Amino acid sequence: MSKVIVHSLFSEFDIDLFKLGKHFRLYEKFGSHIVTVNGVKGTYFSVWAPSAKSVSVIGDFNFWNENEHQLNVRWDASGIWEGFIPEVGKGNIYKYKIHSHHNGVITEKADPYARRYEHPPKTASVVWEDSYDWKDSEWMKKRKKNNAIDAPFSVYEVHLGSWKRKIEEDRSLSYYELADELVAYVKKMNFTHVELMPIMEYPYDPSWGYQLTGYFAPTSRFGYPEEFKLLVDKLHQNDIGILLDWVPSHFPEDGHGLGFFDGSCLYEHPDRRKGYHPDWKSLIFNYGRNEVKSFLISNAIFWLDQYHADGLRVDAVASMLFLDYSREDGEWEPNIFGGRENLEAIDFMKELNQEVYRSFPDVQTIAEESTSFPMVSKPTFVGGLGFGMKWMMGWMxxxxxxxxxxxxxxxxxxxxxxxxxxxxxxxxxxLPLSHDEVVYGKRSIIGRMPGDExxxxxxxxxxxxxxxxxxxxNLLFMGAEFGQHDEWNFQGSLDWHLLQxxxxxxxxxxxxxxxxxxxxxxxxxxxxxxxxxxxxxxxxxxxxxxxxxxxxxxxxxxxxxxxxxxxxxxxxxxxxxxxxxxxxxxxxxxxxxxxxxxxxxxxxxxxxxxxxxxxxxxxxxxxxxxxxxxxxxxxx
Missing domain, CATH: 2.60.40.1180 (Golgi alpha-mannosidase II)
Incomplete structure (x- = not known):
């Protein structure tokens, strides 16, 4: 018999907003939350799985036994399964085991809303909460001026795993170490902002973080969530803004991730012509599904709210804008007007930017977009997509x-x-001279220059x-600021010895x-x-x-x-x-x-x-x- 107590963090209004695609703070409701019910401390779990026949929380607290803690499905056809498990708390490891109505499919999934994950290659979620004491109030008061489009905006793009390594220990720097070394370096170099390649949890190092499985958790590779907050805090205390690479364009098919979540195409578009990316062998979000739109916009808001990010650089916007992106004739279907534009993705991006600037008028969204699609960085009220800036790929x-x-x-x-x-x-x-320009045989920036030394x-x-x-x-990728000869190697360190x-x-x-x-x-x-x-x-x-x-x-x-x-x-x-x-x-x-x-x-x-x-x-x-x-x- 299940030892789950009926409990909910959702109001009827929450459910209505979720169904309408208008709930943009879902991280306050979904996932695992340490709470006290009837005087007993434990953890409330909730997950969206409308095609499930049953959902169990399995973990280190029940010997991964699916019969111990079965969640209760809500009565309101929202597809949400939830419940309170006493005495489960911070540090406990868990997954959801889902029996689907579809052909008896069974999946074991990490929590899409988990705040922390096990260190890869392990894949389970971790119950987590932190009470970090932010000390960046001075920055937060003035950042509207510092992040404005008429302010200096010089960005240092960083891959945390390879910026600098402890050679003798064969490891990357931790968030804690980066809070000292990276912050001091960026301040010395006079950059106004740092942009971090994706730090959300990802399973595969060669993806550089662009294939995410843990959208609401900073990767455990470099430390705990509160240690990442310390890094952000230290940047702000030194008058340096932080931008996060964010990937709403696609996600990997890893078994513990979002794909085929409850035995159905829940997060991905069911039509492979719209739901599968042939270049990256990954799945594409179903932007027309209200609950998926709420998930993505809530995720963007989460990093701005909980981690004080100063902006989001949105990856691969061109792949979202066009139905025929990287597809041959016959491999894509026109929109209802016969065009190649992905109308649902366009509406999603407009709503994303409207909500970001409504809630955080002191940040920026930046589109990595390589086509001539018009008005990417123009306001939505004049027909634009609403981004604050757009990468100038043509100039590059x-x-x-x-x-x-x-x-x-x-x-x-x-x-x-x-x-x-x-x-x-x-x-x-x-103007970007980014990581994409120093990999895959393109040579380093100095390596492209002609002539003698x-x-x-x-x-x-x-x-x-x-x-x-x-x-x-402007934006400059790490290593380019001192003329590194070799192409970027995500497994190594920058060639700091060249500075001699x-x-x-x-x-x-x-x-x-x-x-x-x-x-x-x-x-x-x-x-x-x-x-x-x-x-x-x-x-x-x-x-x-x-x-x-x-x-x-x-x-x-x-x-x-x-x-x-x-x-x-x-x-x-x-x-x-x-x-x-x-x-x-x-x-x-x-x-x-x-x-x-x-x-x-x-x-x-x-x-x-x-x-x-x-x-x-x-x-x-x-x-x-x-x-x-x-x-x-x-x-x-």
């Missing part, structure tokens, strides 16, 4: 293609460099200088100063998504492979003049048009010796002459170093 592709060419050929490809400005303000773009590093300095002064926010060499430490110094330049000059961020914040001086000097432009904020007198030379030939006495009188003061030079440059092409103050040039009334002669970039400010 075109710029890396251009930078990979020998300088002698670049004059034939100037359009690759300048084309991004034709669409730069159609979205709120984030000096030219490779000069090209890299130039690329980063152009990136940080281009409109938009001047060229590599020079790149690190460059990124530190570019972040500082970005944060200290409003011209680079106040109008980073506004066409008024950018002005070409000259984009058509392809013979010299030089581009010059102006970045502007709210105060025109704080404008910056940027010049980039994409050849190894120094451009001396290079005249550029200027819109105002006065003098120019050089505030950045990528050829500085502390970055590994020559230091031979310095300039202090440059007089602006009353000589018209580039359709402007004034002009000045500047020197642009070989494979270099310089930034000037108007001297008051």
């Amino acid at each position: 592709h075109d710029t890396l293609l251009y930078m990979g060419k020998e300088p002698i050929h670049r004059r034939h490809h100037q359009n690759d460099l300048t084309f991004s400005m034709t669409y730069a303000f159609t979205e709120n773009f984030l 000096w030219q490779k590093f000069a090209n890299l300095r130039l690329l980063y200088s152009y990136m940080f002064t281009h409109p938009g926010t 060499y001047d060229y590599h430490s020079g790149i690190q110094n460059l990124i530190t100063d570019l972040n500082k330049l970005y944060k200290e000059n409003p011209a680079l961020y106040e109008k980073q998504f506004d066409a008024e914040g950018f002005e070409w001086i000259s984009y058509d000097d392809y013979e010299n492979s030089v581009i010059t432009y102006v970045r502007k904020g709210h105060n025109d007198k704080e404008a910056l003049v940027i010049a980039c030379n994409f050849t190894p030939v120094p451009r001396k006495d290079y005249r550029i048009g200027i819109s105002m009188k006065g003098t120019l003061k050089q505030i950045f030079n990528s050829d500085d010796t502390k970055y590994g440059g020559t230091g031979n092409f310095k300039a202090s103050k440059i007089k602006i002459e009353s000589k018209d040039w580039h359709y402007r009334d004034y002009s000045a002669e500047i020197t642009i170093p070989p494979l270099g970039a310089v930034v000037f400010k108007f001297d008051k």
Whole structure:
């Protein structure tokens, strides 16, 4: 006989919202919750399994015997099974054993809402609660300003398992260790935000975390949930925001995961044309099912609410938007209007963003989206998807293609460099040089640069200088900030030993100063998504492979003049048009010796002459170093 006591955390209103797809705090109800019933302490369990004939909680407290603790199905046709088990508490290990109505199928599943899981390769859920005492109140008060679209937003992308390892112990750093070492490093490098590749529990290391089974639990690989909160807290105490990679696009078929959960296609779409991803061999959520939509939006809210995340970078948005994504003719079915858009997924993303910004107006959602789908980062009330920002994949592709060419050929490809400005303000773009660009034979970023060693590093300095002064926010994957030669290896550590060499430490110094330049000059961020914040001086000097432009904020007198030379030939006495009188003061030079440059092409103050040039009334002669970039400010 079952030793489960009838108990519920659900009100009738909760159930109505759940059925309608409008309950966005399901983590407060589903899963395992330590409670006291009639003076007895124990754990309340609840799980959604509408196709189940019976559901049992099996675990270390009942010798995994399915006959000991059978849950009760609710009377309201919600498909929810629930009940209270006395004397089960924090640290107990469990799963749900489900007998299905469908062909006698039996499944053993981890709890979709569990707050902690066993360390992989073990797969059971763990009853857990923590009472972490947050100390980031100062950050939380001001983060709306720090996370705003008119604030500096420079992101350091990190894979926690391979950022730094304890070589002698052959292990990654723990959340506790990262709270010291990673936080101190990011602060030293002047990044404004850290983006973590998925830290939700996942079974397979080579997936890098993008195939999730535990959507509501930080992975146990690096420690306990409260230790992950400590990492977030320490970042905030040091004025660093944290973004989490979030994966609502697909999930793996692992036996303990969401797939075929109760013997039916519960979370995944039952039509394989919509429910199976051929590239990733994974299952696709059924975005048209209300309860699934509630699950996903509740999960997004959970990380913002319970873990104080400053934003979510939403993975693989393009795969969600289009029914024919990665499919051949005949492998997909058009929508009701005959189009290729996934209307249910589009509605889900709009509702997701509406709820996120309604509940947390001081965070950002960022779409990793690679197509020309319109208005991804525009508000839903004007027909957009409602994201705060979108990755600028076109800029990344075109710029890396251009930078990979020998300088002698670049004059034939100037359009690759300048084309991004034709669409730069159609979205709120984030410029990414992410982990995807340094794996699978693509080579490292420094490995793509042509020329001898000096030219490779000069090209890299130039690329980063152009990136940080281009409109938009930016993201750099770990290792790229010091010019790591090898492709990223998720099983190893970054090649920190390279910092003993001047060229590599020079790149690190460059990124530190570019972040500082970005944060200290409003011209680079106040109008980073506004066409008024950018002005070409000259984009058509392809013979010299030089581009010059102006970045502007709210105060025109704080404008910056940027010049980039994409050849190894120094451009001396290079005249550029200027819109105002006065003098120019050089505030950045990528050829500085502390970055590994020559230091031979310095300039202090440059007089602006009353000589018209580039359709402007004034002009000045500047020197642009070989494979270099310089930034000037108007001297008051």
